[in-house]
Amino acid sequence: MCGIVGYIGKEPLISFLLNGLSKLEYRGYDSAGIAIHKQDSIKVFKAQGKLDNLKNILKDNEEDEKAFIGIGHIRWATHGVPNEINAHPHVSFENNVALVHNGIIENYKELKEELTAKGYVFQSQTDTEVIAHLIENCLKDTKDFGNALRCALKKLDGAYALGVLFKDDPDTLYAAKKNAPLIVGLSEKGNYIASDVPALLEYTKKVIYLNDLEVAEIKENSVTITDINGNILKKKPEIIPWEPISINKMGYKHFMLKEIHEQPDVIRQTLFNRLTSQTDPIKLDEVKLTEESLKNLKRIQIIACGTSLHAALVGKYLIEEFIGLPVDVEASSEYIYKRVVSDKNSLTIG
Template identity: 45%
Template sequence: MCGIVGYIGPKPVVPVIIEGLRRLEYRGYDSAGIAVAGSPDGLQLRRAPGKLRNLEAVIAEHPIHGTFGIGHTRWATHGRPTEENAHPHRDCTGSLVVVHNGIVENYLALKQQLTAKGHTFVTETDTEIIAHLIEQELKEMEELLASTRGNSEPTRPALEEAVREAVKHLTGAFAIGVLSAHEPNKLVAARSGPPAVLGIGDGEYFLASDVPGILHHTRNIHFLADGELAVLTPEGVSLSDFSGRPLELKTQRIAWDPIQAEKAGYKHFMLKEINEQPRAIRDTTLGRISFDTGQVFLDNLDISADDLRRATQITIAACGTSWHAGLAGKFMIERLARLPVDVDYASEYRYRDPIPSPLDLGLLITQSGETADTLAAQAELISKGSKTLAICNVVGSAITRRANGTITTNAGPEIGVASTKAFTAQLTALFLLALHLAQVRNTITPEDSLRLATELGRLPSKLESMLLDPSNTIGMSEGVAAPTLTSAATSSSTPAWPGPERRRAPRLTLDEQCQHLARLFHAASNFLFLGRGIHYPIALEGALKLKEISYIHAEGYPAGEMKHGPNALIDESLPVVCIATKDPDDPASVLKYEKTLSNIQEVTARAGRVIAIATEGDDQIASLVEHTIHIPKAPELLLPILEVVPLQLVAYHIAVRRGCDVDQPRNLAKSVTVE
């Protein structure tokens, strides 16, 4: 989300950094700052809350000059979006500054240690810790050098060595840029988690959090890997790992144009955002849960623990995809916190004359925080005496300003109209809230808290294995070959689906599996999505994704309701997507899975064409259906975050094959600000 731009070279440094930050505005931010050095005035810092234009106004009034510098646009995670909390952050001497993307999970412990050593802190941020930590490492290195050299002239230790030692103390995720007034024409960068790139120009060198920030200056890019540390000087770039071992700079030539750059090389924003989900979930989780104890920390809730314990019900109001997240959240909260949950369409809530109790809590789920219907539902809840919480992707939006507390989904801006990463970030936030409520209400043991926290922490890497690893072969088995469909235009009004001959398909990546299904089923007129329990909201979301971007009629249905009407729809022309996952360690999950297998047999007995989403290692289901996509194992309440990804990809590839406008589907808007 946050943006970083650093520069060292012959050009005036301020315009280069400001222009780079402007090209990263799409990532979202709430404050901005810049630090430059290399002039007689020493290290100079300018910062401002709000948009980049506010920083430009400050610089116009108080100009700064130098030969090297770093800039930052910040999305607040620790501390309000104020000038004081904006990056870059300084050490005690004011001669060293740091910019940082990510979250330092152990910042409170580090702050206590550094305070005991005499450091003074002036902000509410976790980033300031890094500046003081590097300062402390420099001080200790200087003392060591002085003790070994005696009375000879002291030698200042290299900045990169202090950074290398400092990052070893950090727990969490970080991409940092560091400069010191005492080391002219040197920028140091390090990465563990959030992205960072180096730009190699003609006698000039760049640091950025994403390619668009520097692409207008150079197309020669090195993508900094986890555990890498880079030193940029006018002479070039040197690379090493956190242990100091030299590494080879691997420069790639980027052929993207500016629009492609914002899409990170993906054909559509939607595909980019699907692939950003591991990072979005990681960012929504970091700093809010201890993976050592399982304890959840939701700092921005102005609701006491007593209020949470006294609550008699939670009313969730949301629209569209956010409503589906709310339905899944109902299962999470009721199972973990044993607190009743009602889920309402925000557009319907105030018109049914609701009767909430002052002890009830209202929970508004919205990506933009400006959705008119959800704002109206919030106003209705407040008018009836309920306190409200918000799950939102935009800090400072209207809903967050009115709420008694907010859990921000740190997904970053979502450009595609059809929500993907915002949805899985909402599910993550809901799980955190459910676990927090369970801990406050004493409805979960410490052992179960730790187990679930550990499993939540594993989700991003599981998603990365599904999405990003080209060697991933989680696998799809199928009962048909992959012939080309005979279209309705060349045969009859009903697509002629492939025959029932069964074979074992080759192992494919998830994206290849979804492209294969798109080739088979893009000409369908209707789809049916089925799920039980917490998987039913994911069936609804899969149907919504498909209808939004491919314009195919699709319906989500509880699998157990098939015999009460929808069975009449099934014939050989109807693709049925069935979510048939299970947590083998959860008896209730296994029972739902067995019931779902019965529903699948109802469909196949009527010649329906079944695409199953199943858990890795489940070979039983492959004998019952034509196509199976396997996802990694996870606890029942976390499976939805994995299940929805193949549904998103199937919808995406079908829409592309049908020639639809994936990012801006007809008749839809990203933020619905009118009723």
Template identity: 45%
Template sequence: MCGIVGYVGDKESAPILVSGLKKLEYRGYDSAGVAVVGGNQLNVVRATGKLRNLENRVVQDLPKGTTGIGHTRWATHGRPSDENAHPHTYKNVAVVHNGIIENHLALKAELRARGHVFSSETDSEVFAHLISAEVERGVDLPDAVRTAIKQVKGTYGLVVVCSNDPGRIVCTKDASPMVLGLGQGQNFIASDVPALLEHTRDFVYMEEGDLAVVTAAKVDIFNREGKLVNRPTRRIDWTPMMAEKGGYKHFMHKEIHEQPRAIADTLRGRMLLTEGDVHFETWNLTQEQVQTFTKVTILACGTSWHSGVAGKHMIESLARLPVEVELASEFRYRDPIVEKSHLVIAISQSGETADTLAAFKEAKRLGAHTMAICNVIGSAMTREANLHVLTNAGPEIGVASTKAFTTQLVTLYLLAVKLGRMRGTLSVEGAQEHLTHLTQVPKMIEDVLKCEPQVKRVAREFMNAQDFLFLGRGPMHPVALEGALKLKEISYIHAEGYAGGEMKHGPIALIDEKMPVVVIAPKQPHIAYEKIIGNIEEVRARGGKVIAILDEDDNQADTLADHVIRIPAACALLAPVVATIPLQLLAYHVAEMRGNDVDQPRNLAKSVTVE
């Protein structure tokens, strides 16, 4: 989510840093800053809001120096403010950091006991203190960084400068992207390629655990064991727009493929496997409060409403709380029953959806405890809520939501575990089992994405269809709804999603040899597998074309379908996350083959801020 840029060479670094950060604006941010080393001094400039605020400050009083680092921050720990913006400094050390330090509270307490004074609310500032303490003991900067990361539990893309060492930058990464840009008499660091394309096309992608020492003359990379290693240099020929898309033709395609990473970011730091519990950064509900809740109401629109329907299954199953899922656009226009014992959850990618926000405010006015599940820190919905939980999907540029949907599902699953533990309906062992299932989801999605060539073949066969029907039972019903919505949004093909048991109550009349029917049928007891097989047979009996989404080890249904797309077998409540991926790919490739504007479909907006 956050952007990093570093430069060491013979030019003034501040303008290069600001220019690089501008190329990363698409990632989303709420503050920005630079730290420049010049004359054995650190010069730091930071500003909240848009990059132009930082640029204005830099222009007014240019920090002099040919070594520097810059950062755009999207708040996770601490509100957006100048103090919480990166770079963070302590004495002679400045750092920028992407990721989360899970044990930052313990480290801060230990450092305070040693006389350290913190100037921000962030976890990232801990790195500046840990590294500075080592440098003051006479430790060389790369070794000081190695010592610091050994004390940290969490993830990092970390870049460090020191005023005592003005011609050198040290950077390291673990589960956070980092690239090195190679130049003549100058070298660069960034969290993503677009930041550097105006300066170089030669890049080295750092690997997990790598630590690089970067000077104007050379780049040395060391692996986790401290051994000097060679990483391949890659020539990037992307245009800046292609680079922002990571080489993908459309943002939507890129975002589909980002889902393993996005889900890992959503889970990171929140799963307490040893304790069998979930940690949310802003959680403020006591056990007594949770135990007084008599009902959960979920308010949402569109794709977020579909995630809410899936969340209903999760919360009712694990926390044994009744859940109603309301279309936010309808909620205010009747006389809803809302009581103080109700927990009302608003779900929105942007946090600015007008209908959802209005319904949310009404529920709050009526006395409910309110929670927002959102992807944008500081949005209207997060400010309105008593409690908010971020999905951490990162910026989603494509209008048709993909990674926002799956990260909402994962967040709701975490919430269900949390509520189950607090209500006593889920044991430690039970929670550990569910959280273990969650850890497997990113890898499952990576495996599902390998089916893309097969999905493309299906898309090519049915790209000219006039209608589609999507069927699913139990937790797969919202997946069917979402699959149909994605196809409608970007291909402009009429599509409907139905619960499998409802097919004979109307939609079966539409089925003929021209009607492709997508059946989501993982082999799970809660999904009434035998019943969904009956749906497939009913479609076949009427000449319909069956596209079946099946578990990889299912040999029963594959003979009944015209096309089979295999997915890894997941537990019933998490199967929707995995089963959604091929439907996103299907919608994408059908739309792309029809020549549609995939990222900006007609008549739609990314954030629906009017009712």
């Protein structure tokens, strides 16, 4: 899990990128980086370790603060060790494309072999660098930057949330999504992208949630969203009902400690209007399982990661103790690589 942000507009650029990334630090702490479009080129700044290391590099950088468009990334390493070379943003072979990525590209090895055979040289160990080279390769067949991005996306297997800059298109920020969260923020002072709401709340509450296989072409005063084939989609903006105070650390040293102390309130909120009295049954209208299918269950499988994996282990204990059904808990990061043994009498929770 990583976090990405992006902005196009006339407000202080680096300040937003760093502040936005600070709100996403729970998504990664192995490295951080930003890319900005400045004077017909793309400038990249990276640092290994926590976000503070990147902040020190960019301290007092008033000139680049005035840049018009940029993207940022905070990394939880998956492919490649956590170092500066593997940190995002990644730049294409001829420096025409820079991008940040949250997700995992399953077929990156095959794509890397194809691109290497065409003369592309890789600097990192990441799956993400493949995307940058692939987009640049697609630019050889089209002068339309959106089409080049969509061309590359059609060749990717796996999950991605992308923020993309093109050297020769300084007025557009591109974004794309498949199986990873990505939000477009709208305001009168420019437009934004982010992996999660907290990065945007100080700047706007008006957002568009991208769906899978959608591409956003974002300018300072407009946003065009298409499907992966280039068909324009009409998306209605939504208003986030949260206040910034609801997603800060509230005096706790870190978010994990805050989440631990919030657990009683979260349980109360989850059960509100579902468990109304001690005698009435719990209401789970969104669960579409019938009584007959529940009686026929022979096995339960829970797929999770991180702290959710530990919660799943608690769930395994409770289900086996009180119901007597066998429960398997699988790490979601490994689940896609293994053979799944399941049948009509198995329940999978993820």
